[in-house]
Amino acid sequence: MEETRTKLKRIKIDSIYGKKKHFNAADRIERWHYWLGIPLVLINIITGSVLCYVITDGQTSWIKFIPLFLSLIATVLSGLQTFFNFQKKVEGHRRIGNKYLFVMKKCDRLEGYIVDGIIEKNSIAEEVEIIAAEANSINQEAESFPTSKKDYDIARQGVLKGEESYSEKDLEL
Numbered sequence: 001m002e003e004t005r006t007k008l009k010r011i012k013i014d015s016i017y018g019k020k021k022h023f024n025a026a027d028r029i030e031r032w033h034y035w036l037g038i039p040l041v042l043i044n045i046i047t048g049s050v051l052c053y054v055i056t057d058g059q060t061s062w063i064k065f066i067p068l069f070l071s072l073i074a075t076v077l078s079g080l081q082t083f084f085n086f087q088k089k090v091e092g093h094r095r096i097g098n099k100y101l102f103v104m105k106k107c108d109r110l111e112g113y114i115v116d117g118i119i120e121k122n123s124i125a126e127e128v129e130i131i132a133a134e135a136n137s138i139n140q141e142a143e144s145f146p147t148s149k150k151d152y153d154i155a156r157q158g159v160l161k162g163e164e165s166y167s168e169k170d171l172e173l
């Protein structure tokens with residue numbers, strides 16, 4: 001029984017880190033989305049406004065090229081946003097993170113049932129296999145939403161610093 005509980009705990013710990021690293025990746029990508037999106041909106045407002053015409057009307061110096069330059073920047077930023085599709089990636093990472101959270105909580109509940117002795121011994125292995133299959137399915141889906149080593153390192157540091165309430169017992173095998 002102890003080996004089964006160790007396997008269950010491993011799935012739970014992997015899910016904790018998987019959840020945190022995918023939420024970290026979503027936050028990182030969302031920051032990029034705003035860093036490109038806000039300037040894009042502002043530049044489009046400026047180039048589409050009368051202000052741009054007023055500043056450059058009748059100019060013969062380099063100032064007359066400001067609207068062209070701003071339009072070029074807006075086009076590049078828009079192209080980058082379209083290419084990277086930040087919002088889809090953020091949504092995907094959050095979805096994966098939530099699925100890991102579900103598996104983590106399921107492990108937690110099963111562990112409680114085992115400790116309390118309210119689950120039949122022959123059902124435990126079956127339940128662990130179901131949870132392991134769910135975790136494997138999430139891992140396969142997560143391949144479409146890669147995370148970085150930094151996302152994992154931040155997740156690990158967060159867990160160790162107590163960002164969430166995990167006891168030493170929860171995190172040891």
